[in-house]
Every structure is written in C-alpha cells, then in structure tokens.
Amino acid sequence: MExxxxxxxxxxxxxxxxxxxxWIGSAALRNALEVSKIIVSMPETMPEVVSPKEVALFTxxxxxx
Numbered sequence: 001m002e003x004x005x006x007x008x009x010x011x012x013x014x015x016x017x018x019x020x021x022x023w024i025g026s027a028a029l030r031n032a033l034e035v036s037k038i039i040v041s042m043p044e045t046m047p048e049v050v051s052p053k054e055v056a057l058f059t060x061x062x063x064x065x
Contacts, residue, residue, distance in 0.1 A: 010035050011043065 003009065009016045018035045 010038060 002012065006016050006018050010018065015036055018038075019033060021030055021033050024030050024033075
C-alpha cells in the first residue's frame with residue numbers, strides 16, 4: 001500500500017523525515033533518530049499481538065458490550 005503518511009513511507013522502505021530534529025545539537029542523538037533504523041524487519045514477520053482466538057471471542061460476545 002502506498003501512502004503519503006510518513007510512518008507508512010518508512011515501512012515501505014522510503015527514507016523520509018519523521019521528526020523535525022534539525023535543532024538537536026548532538027550528532028550522536030540525531031543519528032539515533034535516523035528513520036532507517038526504526039524498521040529492522042518486515043511487519044509480516046512479527047507475531048500477532050491479538051490472537052485470532054481472541055478476535056473470535058470478542059466478535060462472538062460483542063453484542064454484550
């Protein structure tokens with residue numbers, strides 16, 4: 001998916017400025033905020049936060065909320 005949102009562009013591998021950090025005097029700190037270091041693996045390889053069983057349970061009981 002292509003998006004104009006900066007965080008989505010970073011996920012898609014584009015190098016963009018996420019924060020205005022030009023005011024930071026420390027080169028080491030600016031380097032730590034480099035967006036290319038934020039994404040270290042593809043999102044598809046990360047484990048699910050909410051298991052499919054939890055989603056099914058919520059869907060089944062959603063009417064009670």
